[in-house]
Structures are given as structure tokens and as C-alpha cells.
Amino acid sequence: MFRDPKKAGTIASPYFVWALIFILVPLAMILWYGFTDDTGAFTAANIASILQPEHAKSLLLALELSILSTVICFLLAYPLGMILAKNKVSSQGIITTIFILPMWMNFLLRTFSWMTLLENHGVINGILEFLHLPGIHVINTPAAIVIGMVYNFLPFMIMPIYNSLSKIDDNVINAARDLGANSVQTFLRVTLPLTVPGIISGVTMVFIPALTTFAISTMLGGSKILLIGNVIEQEFTLTYDWHLGSGLSIVLMVFIVINMVVSALSEKKDEQ
Amino acid sequence: MSKELITLTHISKSFDGQLILDDLNLVIHENEFVTLLGPSGCGKTTTLRIIGGFETPDQGQVIFDGKDITALAPNKRQLNTVFQKYALFTHMDIADNIAFGLRIKNKSDQYIRDKIAYALKLVNLEGYEHRMPDSLSGGQQQRIAIARAIVNEPKVLLLDEPLGALDLKLRQDMQYELIRLKKELGITFIYVTHDQEEALTMSDHIVVMNQGYIQQEGTPEDIYNEPENAFVADFIGDSNIITATMVRDELVRILGVEFPCVDKGFGEEKPVDVVIRPEDVELVPRGEGCIPGEVTHIIFKGVHYEMEVQAGGFEWLVHSTKESPVGSQIDIRVDPFNIQVMNKPASEDEQAIGVEE
Ligand SMILES: Nc1ncnc2c1ncn2[C@@H]1O[C@H](COP(=O)(O)OP(=O)(O)OP(=O)(O)O)[C@@H](O)[C@H]1O
Numbered sequence A: 001m002f003r004d005p006k007k008a009g010t011i012a013s014p015y016f017v018w019a020l021i022f023i024l025v026p027l028a029m030i031l032w033y034g035f036t037d038d039t040g041a042f043t044a045a046n047i048a049s050i051l052q053p054e055h056a057k058s059l060l061l062a063l064e065l066s067i068l069s070t071v072i073c074f075l076l077a078y079p080l081g082m083i084l085a086k087n088k089v090s091s092q093g094i095i096t097t098i099f100i101l102p103m104w105m106n107f108l109l110r111t112f113s114w115m116t117l118l119e120n121h122g123v124i125n126g127i128l129e130f131l132h133l134p135g136i137h138v139i140n141t142p143a144a145i146v147i148g149m150v151y152n153f154l155p156f157m158i159m160p161i162y163n164s165l166s167k168i169d170d171n172v173i174n175a176a177r178d179l180g181a182n183s184v185q186t187f188l189r190v191t192l193p194l195t196v197p198g199i200i201s202g203v204t205m206v207f208i209p210a211l212t213t214f215a216i217s218t219m220l221g222g223s224k225i226l227l228i229g230n231v232i233e234q235e236f237t238l239t240y241d242w243h244l245g246s247g248l249s250i251v252l253m254v255f256i257v258i259n260m261v262v263s264a265l266s267e268k269k270d271e272q
Numbered sequence B: 001m002s003k004e005l006i007t008l009t010h011i012s013k014s015f016d017g018q019l020i021l022d023d024l025n026l027v028i029h030e031n032e033f034v035t036l037l038g039p040s041g042c043g044k045t046t047t048l049r050i051i052g053g054f055e056t057p058d059q060g061q062v063i064f065d066g067k068d069i070t071a072l073a074p075n076k077r078q079l080n081t082v083f084q085k086y087a088l089f090t091h092m093d094i095a096d097n098i099a100f101g102l103r104i105k106n107k108s109d110q111y112i113r114d115k116i117a118y119a120l121k122l123v124n125l126e127g128y129e130h131r132m133p134d135s136l137s138g139g140q141q142q143r144i145a146i147a148r149a150i151v152n153e154p155k156v157l158l159l160d161e162p163l164g165a166l167d168l169k170l171r172q173d174m175q176y177e178l179i180r181l182k183k184e185l186g187i188t189f190i191y192v193t194h195d196q197e198e199a200l201t202m203s204d205h206i207v208v209m210n211q212g213y214i215q216q217e218g219t220p221e222d223i224y225n226e227p228e229n230a231f232v233a234d235f236i237g238d239s240n241i242i243t244a245t246m247v248r249d250e251l252v253r254i255l256g257v258e259f260p261c262v263d264k265g266f267g268e269e270k271p272v273d274v275v276i277r278p279e280d281v282e283l284v285p286r287g288e289g290c291i292p293g294e295v296t297h298i299i300f301k302g303v304h305y306e307m308e309v310q311a312g313g314f315e316w317l318v319h320s321t322k323e324s325p326v327g328s329q330i331d332i333r334v335d336p337f338n339i340q341v342m343n344k345p346a347s348e349d350e351q352a353i354g355v356e357e
């Protein structure tokens, strides 16, 4: 659209200002707080505090639950994406049903509703009791957190996978069949590899918010299960130790950056 | 004639309640270059997809080498397809694309290497093993699609408008390539196109289709010189199609003038259509021909002049290497063996599938 790079620069300048104020400045502040102590002197102690058992434990648990949620999201999203792509459901319709409609209800409210569903005397246990089945204890367990993550982030896995699936020409699949591949071979050798870019963006878009969440774990995990996101949140809002909170944030950022580098690399490789 | 390889019997197919193929019967012989020719939407691709196994007919059977394969999955059929838009695997390099079918069949690495080299040589793309499909031109991708199909040594190669996306020059080159390939491989080609020139150039046998019906089958010469109905005459090349009356055997009245011809058996005083190819219409000085006329239009076409002549109340299309300027008062003459007499469509139904005036 903008052939003239100077003109494009002018038009985009509000965005640069926005990016400066809301992305770069906070990032710089976190780096500053993370590498200094109360006196303003340089220290690596905030970063090193991740090695403290309770911090390490919360990071490992966050990694474990977010990886598990990502895997579950993938396993649910792929078949769903295939069904949607096969039936030629318009992507407009999908965006509306899986993104826009849920957004009419606040994220916290939706997660809160899972609380009422999963509670020990909640809706699900009520139904189980009515059916004379044994109740389940899910609320305030890691399982509840995983349910919350999968529920909230599944659309971000479905969309890119659906997109890359629907881009595959029917005749490419037909060609594989024509060349002797049965449906399993066709899936493994053609369909799946062709959707790798979609899978990678889906994984990124689920894994990162799942790794950093504190709202879902607060609401569905009770106060006993602390993820790294909760620890950081508490440093900022309860203990007021911004230095420690920033230090832990930086550690978390490393994982996010690793994830993004891996996805960028594989996308590049895919383009070759 | 060589052995029957594929037989389609009473094939019908509808989509969304619309009849696309209606009781189609077709025999394809071993080692033939058969072309399905017809206008867009006439059901050529559907016929090819039924042969390839990507579509199941509502009725009828597909017989391959004496066996009914109507319900057989595409991966179990001894034929391969070259798809309209190549359909290469974009995530694999050229070598892996070509090797796809062979790997599925668990051929040895050595065998696969040899086959890739052989196929690339055959399509004149040696040294392209490690290129990605997206980095190739349309013509090159098309050759790879052909290479990928033929390494599997199919008995039949199905090609759906494989040259449709190429420019004219490349298309002509590829036509010769395909004819050469066909000879070297010694297999049956079933080729789909809506380009009559392509069909005439390449085929041993042409099947002209319209609206789900086979209009005529035969050699390119048969189809061109002796079209059986006005649709075929109109579709295959330019022609003058004129309503006429068969006076008796070997005499037909065209535009009120009686012409000797070579056709017999139409009865007496029967309405017919006649086809006269533009290159068969001779323009001779006034008084030497049968119908007097005037040249109304002339364009130079390279090899010949294309002229329009108003004569006997009909606008004749004439191709000639001799120029007759606009306004020339001339006569039209046609040799008896250049008049092709055709039955008028008998029923409304037949009319529907015939030429639209
Ligand atoms: N899967 C399908 N669903 C619905 N209609 C279809 C389907 N496949 C083909 N058709 C219809 O059947 C008719 C014949 O289609 P077909 O693709 O066989 O035509 P064609 O002769 O190959 O035409 P073209 O030269 O344009 O490729 C068309 O009207 C088309 O819209």
C-alpha cells in the first residue's frame, strides 16, 4: 500500500510512540529493577533467587502445567480443525463463534464460572450426586488449573491450525492418495508436515500465556498452588519487592524468548 | 485395434441434484492417447476423477483390465494422475516429490535414486533434485508433476488440463514433449482439455463431450472432417453450419441452390445441417461458381486471409491464401466431398445438447 517508505514511516509513527511508551519503557524498567537492589547497586541476586526451592518449584510447576495444557489443546484442536476445514466452514464464522462470542463475557467471569462448575458442592458434583455417582475433587488441584488453561487458550490453537489446514489444496491430498498412500500415510507425510507452521504458532500462542498466567491459577488453584506467575504477582502486589519480581520476570522471559526463537527458526526453515 | 483397458459403462453422476454425467459409455484401449474434449463444465474432470477413484459414480461401472474397480480406493488403482494445478508437495524438495510413490511402496534407496535420475532426464530437468517446488516455473512444476506420476510405472496416466496454466509458446513445446513421453513410455494417456487445437494435435482418439453427453468419438481426422452434429462442427474449429435440405442421395439444396455431395441415406427432401469448413469454400470469379456473393470483411491471419462473404443470405466464413478485397463480387464454390451432411437433432432433448444458435 505504501510504496514510499518515508510516507509509511510517518503514518506508522503513532504506533512507534505507542510501542515506546507501553512496551520498551516497561521492559527497560523491568531490566533495571531486575538487576539492581534497593540501593540501586548492580546485583544478580534477584535473578539467582529463582534457584530458591519455592521459586524453582513454582517455575517447574508452571512449565509442567503449561506444557500439559498445550499438548491437550493441540490434541483437541487438530481433529476439530480438520472437521472445520473439511466441511468448508467459513473462517469468518469460526472467528465469530470461537473468538468474538466468548469475548462478550469477561475472561475472569468465564474462569470464575468454572469455579462454580468444579466446586466440591458445585454444578458438576451436584449432577454426579443426582446420578448417584461418586463426586470428584477437582477444584484447587493442578487439574483444575489445566482445565482453565485449556478452556481459555484452546481457540488460539484451533485458529492457526484450521488456517493452515484449509490452505491445503484438495488435490495435494488427492495426489498423495493417487501415488499409493493410504489415509494414515497421507496424514503423516503430507497433511501434518504442511500444517507445521500452524502448529508452531498455535503452540506459541497457548504456551506463553499459560506459562505466565496467574489469574487462572489464583481462581481455580486456590491459594495453595503457586505458579511462577502468582509468585511474581505477589512480589509486586503483596510484598512490594519490585526488584525480586522483576528478576523472576526476566527468568520467565528467557523461556518465552526461547520459545519464540525456536518457532521463528522453524518457520524460516519451512520457507526455504 | 489393441486391447480394451478401461471401460466405463452407464456412468451417471449428479451433484446437488444436478445431473452432470448421464449414462456415459466409453471404451479406452491400451496404449492410446485419448482426449476428453469439451467446453467448461461439461463433466470432463468429473469423468477423469471417476476413473482416478476420487469420485464414485451414482450408477454404472468402471472396468479396468477386466476387473470392476468402481469402488476401489485411488491408492489401489494402477493409474496415476497429473492434476490441473500440479499439486506438488511444497514441503518436500523435487527428489522427495518424485520419490513419494516409490517410498510408499518401500522400494530400495538405489532403485529410488535411479528412478529419480531417469524421470528427471525424461522431463529434461536434470540437476533439479534439491530445488523446492515453489522455486520452479509453472512449466517446470508441470514436468515434475508428470515425473512424479510416471516413476510409478502406471498403466494409465490421467492428465487434467495439464497445460492450462502455461503460456502459448510453452504450451506448444509441452505438447510435443508429452507426445514424445507417451511414445517413450508406451502407456495409455487420458487427457482432458477444452482446447480443440491441443486435442487435434496430440490425440489418437478424441471424445467430444457436451453437458454430460458424449457427442462424438473418433480420430482427430474423423472429428474434424466428419463432425456428426452441429455442436461438434462448431466446437472443433471454425465452420459454416447451414440449414439445408437433402434432395436425394448425393444432392443437397443449400440456400436454394442444389449442390452435388457424397453423402447418402438421408432420404428425400429431408431437412439436414451441412458443415463446410472455411478453408473448403472457394471464391471464384462471378459466373464460375454456384452462389453469387460479396466480400464484406477481410483480415490477414499470417498463414491465410480470413474473409466474410455475404452470399445467398448467409454470412460465409472463408479461409484462403488468395486475397479478395472487400467489395469483390465473386461466386462461392464447394467441392462435393467437402460438404459434410448431418442429421438435424431429432428431439428437443437432442436439441438441448446441440449447438446453440
Ligand atoms: N464436488 C462437486 N460438487 C458440486 N458440483 C460439482 C462438483 N464437481 C463438479 N461439479 C459440477 O459439475 C459440473 C462439471 O464439472 P467438471 O469439473 O467435470 O467440468 P469440466 O468439464 O472439467 O470443466 P472445466 O473445463 O471448467 O474444468 C460443473 O457444473 C461443476 O460445477
Ligand SMILES: [Mg+2]
Residues within 6 Å of the ligand: B044, B045, B046, B160
Ligand atoms: Mg475440469
